[in-house]
Amino acid sequence: MTQEKSNAGAHRHTKIIATIGPATESALQLRELILSGVDVVRLNMAHGTGQWAREVVARIRQVSAEVSRHVAVMMDIKGPEIRTGVVDTPIELKTGDRVFLMTDPSATALPSPTAEGKLVYSVTVNYPALGRDIEIDAIVLVDSGLLRMKVLSIDENGVLCEVLTDGMMGSRRHINLPGVEVSLPALTEKDVADLKDGVAAGIDFVALSFVRHGSDVLQLQELLTELGSTAKIIAKIEEHTGVANMQEIVRESDAIMVARGDLGIEIDYHRLPLIQSELVVACQREGKPVIIATHLLESMIVSPMPTRAEISDVCNAVREQADAVMLSGETTTGAYPIESVEVLKNIICSIEPSVSAALNDQIVLREPKAKMLRSAAVLAQDLKQSGIIVFTRSGFLAYVLAALRPRGVPIFAFTDQEDIFRHCLLPWGVEPFLLDFSEDPELTIGKALACLKEGGWVHDEDWLVVITNALANDKIIDSLQLRQVQPKEVG
Known part of the structure; x- marks a missing residue:
């Protein structure tokens, strides 16, 4: 197996990861993606099945062999998520409305309106322990923080919240609980099933979502060993407990992904750049690769050019000397997937020569x-x-x-x-x-x-x-x- 040089520039150091989706999963698009300089292809299992993963990995390998440029494959498993249930039609919520998050689906819905004249809507959630883990006055964020609510009361059937911001409540919306350590398993049944298909297909990396403790990584490693896989584990840091335990997670993992989407919701948004820098340094100290992910070129989902702020964001990741930068929606459903890779490549090749030539003095060399x-x-x-x-x-x-x-x-x-x-x-x-x-x-x-x-x-x-x-x-x-x-x- 030989490895031909791509047109990605002379000895580019920062690697590029691209997520596969409808815009890029065909053999023709994969060919362009690989030749454009992508180093690792990501499969987002939150939107895919095990059978789809098998088919896409086989296609990636075939195209790589044809163009004599090989890429690694990362399976990003969905992980445990708190979501609302299905609603018949989207609910238009106004500030002051009440939402009862039912942890017991058989519970009787609250009346509407209440004696106070406030509308109350009942929505199920897939997290039975919500009432046990949360406290009065805690903040509940729905749909990537677009909906903000405050906990008013808790009973055996669920949690009553007051709406703080206007918004629409659709079906199966993701819920974030800033500051709350949730008691969810590291791996779901879907994760295990997807991993079995991924291992059979020959994946190279597994990205573990919502890592909270080093033991989460060890649990995944045990499963991979049982399945006979040598895939390396990338721990995704995307909530406050993972940030608090970053040192142990970095030590147990093979690499870290700074998953800024959920992380930017779980922590104070103004602290996100600081946490990113802390994670990069923690990885460099332990000699572990670190990936900067989410929203790097978000505008290029619909635009052929990035914003100036996005250019600066990628530049900052290169200057911090992250190992890789990752595209998500830009290459899954975006209108300009290849152009997004080209933009990353151009920024990287322009900025890398300006970075200090000093060796990493953070790393601890033990051998x-x-x-x-x-x-x-x-x-x-x-x-x-x-x-x-x-x-x-x-x-x-x-x-x-x-x-x-x-x-x-x-x-x-x-x-x-x-x-x-x-x-x-x-x-x-x-x-x-x-x-x-x-x-x-x-x-x-x-x-x-x-x-x-x-x-x-x-x-x-x-x-x-x-x-x-x-x-x-x-x-x-x-x-x-x-x-x-x-x-x-x-x-």
Whole structure:
């Protein structure tokens, strides 16, 4: 399996994730999406079935093989959500109206109007423990915060709320409870069923929604192990409990997604940039990839050009040195999916050269081999037209090098494991290659150099820092080598 360069610019470090939907799931659109520079394709299972996932993953693999540019696949499972039930027709709510959120569907609806002259509407919710977890005067947000209500009273049948803002109440609207630690399971029955289909299809990453504790990640890991999957886990931080426990969640996860949609509702909106920065630093300290998601180019769902604020938002993510930026509605139902990728790519390639070349000084390097990688990063940055070659069967070395953030230096990760190859498509600056390893490390290095040159990744007289094993007195030792590309190393 070779990996051709896309037209995504020379050695772009920040990765691009695109969500698949009606606008992009055809073979033709997938081809354009992959060639435009997308590195990871996301399947949003909140709007998909297991059978759909199987079909789309197979199509992605086929198109990738045809264009000789491979992408990783992330399954974003829906997770536990609190939602209202079905209403016959949308309810027009006015400030001061009452809404009774029924946790017991068999409960008798409240009369309308009440003695106080306030209209009362009854709506079911799918969360039986709502009355136990919430308190009087707590705020309830419905439909991404478009409807705001305050809790007036609680009984065994549900919660009575006062409407604080005018709005429409439709069916199955999402409910947020800012400041409330909900007692929902980490995985739903749908999540488990979707994961079984996803694992069978060969997904590479699983994004776990509404992560509140490190134990949520461990529960998912147990399931993946049972299913025989090596997929890496991306924990989505999108509510206040997850923010409070970010350190333990980062440690237990393989990567983090800053899911700013629900997160921006669950916490004070003016704190969102601060929380984003905190999560980025927490990930960089532990050497874990971090993804910035939601509303990056929201206006491009209907517009061919982004707003100036969106451009600045993406620029900020690049300057913070996030590993990846993610598109959602822009590429699922948007009118300009390929253009959205192009905009991300252009912003990234313009901003990356302006970012400080200082290595990540937040990361805690615990293993001697990891500390050797810092020396490799420093050496590569000091050389002109250089890169780093690493050989890995676990992805560990590639992920650590990426976390060090060597500016302007591509990280060429060679592996003989197909799953590791795709895992390496997410971290910052890593370009992975699938290569058969030889018993003689020198032969393996030669094949790697030839592969890079034939693919146009390096040129004659480029300097490369090589991390590899070497044989010394019948012992295998780790080594850091300096190699210069020579014409004779072609083929």
